[in-house]
Amino acid sequence: MQLALPTKPHTNCNVFPYKGGQYASKPCTRISSHVSKKVRPCSIRSSAAPMPSSDQTATITRRSGNYKPSLWDFNFIQSLDSAYLGECYVKRASELKQQVNGMLQERAVEPVDQLELIDNLQNLGIASHFQDKIKQILETIYQRNYDINCATHQPNQIKDLYATALEFRLLRQHGFHVPQEIFDCFKNKKGDFKASLGDDTKGLLQLYEASFLLTEGESSLELAREFTTNLLQEKLQTNINDDNLSLLVRRSLELPRHCMLLRPNVRWFLDAYGRRPDMNPTVFELAKLDFNIYQANVQQELKHISRWWKETGLAEKLPFSRDRVVESYFWTIGIEPLEQGHERILATKIIMLETVLDDIFDVYATPEELHLFYNVIQRWDLESIEKLPIYMQIYFVVLNNTVNEIAYHILKQQGVVTIQHLRKAWMDLCKAYMKEAVWYNNGVKPGLKEYLDNAWISVGVPTFLYQVYFLVTNPIEKEATKYFDEYHNIIRGSSMIARLADDVATAGDELERGDVTKSVQCYMNETGASDEEAREAMRLLIWEAWKKLNTDRISSSCPFPEVFIQNVVNLARVGQSIYQYGDGYGYQHSETKNKDRIVSMLFDPVA
Template sequence: MVNLCMHISLPIPHKPAHHSYTTFHGRATTMLYTRRSSSTRCNGMPSAQTTTVAVPTRRSANYKPSFWDFNYIQSLTTQYTEERHSKRVLELIARVKMLLLHQEMEGDRRLDLIDDLQRLAISHHFEQEINKILNSIYHENCYDAKDRDLYTTSLEFRLLREHGFLVSQDVFDCFKNEKGDFKASLCDDRRGVLELYEASFLLTHGEETLELANEFATKHLQRIVEEGGDDHNLLERVRYALDLPIHWRIQRPNARWFIEAYGRRSEMNPTILELAKLEFNITQSMHQQELKLISRWWKQTRLCEKLPFARDRIVECYLWTLVGGLSQPQYGYSRIMATKANILITLLDDIFDVYATLEELHLFNDVIHRWDLEAVNQLPNYMQICFLTLNNFINEMACDVLKEQDILIIKYLRKSWQDLCKSFMQEAQWHAEGHTPTLDKYINNGWISSSVPVILSHTFFLITNPIQKTAVESLYQYQDLVRCPAVILRLANDLATSPNEMERGDVAESIQCYMKESGASVEEAREHARFLIWKSWKRMNEERVGNFQFPKEFIKKAVDLGRMAQYMYQLGDGHGIQNPHIKDRISSLFFESIV
């Protein structure tokens, strides 16, 4: 069992010279100033001399301190670590299993139950039972158009596709008219239209029926919101779906909202509700303990002190790992190590994007590329401590994997960071030259600078057992399973952060690249970015069921990372600026239990 309390031990470096952090438009440059000094003439009288000294004038993004400081995190307490709560969970799980396996439960009610369990984030307790039910439905259902309603057909289609069953879009043909359009009479079935909308997001390239379904359902759901009505629960679900569909959402953050919505339903099952609340609170207590460990590591590295220009975002970095697919209890060590990786990614991003001069970046990128420990002496102090922390982290993780699986992964981990820094360097070079690349060139570099390849490579080694060399080689070919969530993250990030980053003079992003290349307006460019996200999701849906090179668990994590991107940037920049929306989301997820 890997010790979660491992810490990186670093020598304390000499205190760096004081820098002035100045906000201006443009990357860090060098400013000259004269310093007067005295010397002694041959007659013994002092004389004034001037020396020209180069001092870098550096930028600052004016990042605010973390909402949650070290003392706050260390002070967290909860009752849900007590054994009595764990025993109660086991009792409730047994009752829900009996409910799932009840032979007299009608088919559509069983589908509703599975959907509820998934959206309440407790379905992992019932994987065998759920797979058995869906497998039976898939093999016994001939999809006869007779007596099929829109709601049941759509829900069944979505659940089966979510679990990897190859269900044809043709199941919706019975709801079309002679012209091939969806029948107008379907609009009377509001629940059915909502479920059709949710099902349409599992489409792949070339599935025109599902494209039509999405257009049809979106149009009528928007009309439902405009018209209002007495069914407030349905209206709430419609608004929530239009904000982001289920297939693009992460289970655990979605669970908090759904637990509250489920509790207001007239057909709510008290046993299921109690289990969902208790599970949420127990899991929250586990995450609080892990945050304490991570915050102690962060304090011990002294990176926040030595790199004061960088973002202090350990809670947000932990959120990326938790929501990005590592939410289940058995991934405790994986969450801690992946969070450390995310913290280091954030530091590197701020070095390349904000603080360092171009000359320093060339030196740093060269040291990373050659992984030359001797050359670290050439770097400024703040880069030295960052590099050594990164090197220690890689060695620690590689040592842990070596002990567990007898495979040495140092060269693979280093390659991930080398590729990331190379992409950061390209963006810094474009910025220094005042160059706006074409959209294709920007994305071809930007999906790597999104950091998704680094995150997924570490995730692969943290959760895969046994590690197959052929799978590792495929991983570093950066196939669509890696590219698709990376493109989604890059574009979602740009949509949320572009105005702020352009204001402070950062490198042109996808919006600006497309505007310059095509002459499009800002809104047209933003709409094009949304279209590219839509395309990437279609390709990722194919990877979910058609990729056999990687374990299913890793594929799920890759898909979840695409979901996490849209969650983090749905309401603005949730990582850098720390907008109020993400503060509320994090507080409800990590710090506020459900009553």
């Protein structure tokens, strides 16, 4: 049948692994023993009441996502138990924090030593404990070297590539605008970076990492990225003598730190730091202990979410959808501040409900059911849910209850009524899903621009961030909410990164199960490009989106507070991480690396 988008009713209210001189991701291998060769529509007798058809006994043909069951079931999650919530561990961590804080305050330390300590603290996931002191140190460095209006300003005399790039990167990460011209002293008369820099692998790595903080129009940093990437790739082939440095180079070429969500990678950096000859035992002990305490708290949050999920009955009553408690939580690990455990729990519920909604539209519902469901959501019409099949009734009631729970939490904390804003986020997502359903059911193959204009919303990031804003921002600026109605550029940039990373990793499998063409296929249809050429083009679009996001996050016109901006950027990083090694959510690709990463982050303590 031809499916038309209902008229809107009135409402009551990896970057990118580098390969062969170009950015390319590692090929994903499908596990044939776990994934069927081709998903065919299956006939399922509907248990749903009442259906649009007058024939209640008709067999309804539905598609299947062929999703594998959860890797971590309810009993496993509820059995999690860690000793690291004990008072003795918390007390020891407090003692170690005081010692590390003393290291940061040592005045005799050389600036580059302070910067290295800050960088190590960041990589090890403990920098947040010393946020004020770190900001103070960097403020002093910035005023001394870059702020011409400051009495202590001195022209930057740093000529060492490693120290210059490290300083640049850390300052930009913390919001200080350091000009790209700082690297001009490392160029020749033609404006190219000097070939002699190739002898300094540490310096090249730092320049490479620094280049990913470029904003639009910063051609010198773009040149630095290309220059360092080529040289570092060559060095890996000819063997870097320092094993630790070689590991860092390989890791950074897979995914630069600026595009990497730190928390899932702390375990890797812990292992690497522990092998270094200059390892600081106090810092190392604190990092390991802090990681285990963090993990213990995470497990408590997971147990809470798992109980809620079981109580909703969605996994049982809607078995066609993905059952992904742990993976949904993974999407929220970039939520800051880290202490906001209850907010992270609520955010995980949002991700899980988005997943079910996605599977209703993409996999299971008939066109007739989608018409009914779309209208109920757009009106947020509780009185009309009896017209829906039972599985949609169950979903809508859970969604309504969760939106009310979030709205109540925000009202109780800040005295702000947000329920209409929260509902609008879900209405917009539903509208984007409906458009894709129209395309699929009518056999429409959208152009790339048309697809992306809708897909950056259908990826679910704007809906998620819309609600996260109210959860993490205090006080809530009512003026800023109007920028959500228009979806500010910074939100679009984060969403585009997640969408394109998702498409590059999953487009083939989603088409196989029966879904609208993704960005990769849209590009192939328009240009005649091969599959790999199209994926490469999407990786370049990811890079362009990062440049735009870097620009928008520091723009004076950005209306959002820093705490929310950090969450926006972190969500882009989560998107890159989830799909770095294939489909880390639906398990359509080999899940080994994704599974190992989650296990090491959430379940296995550091010895």
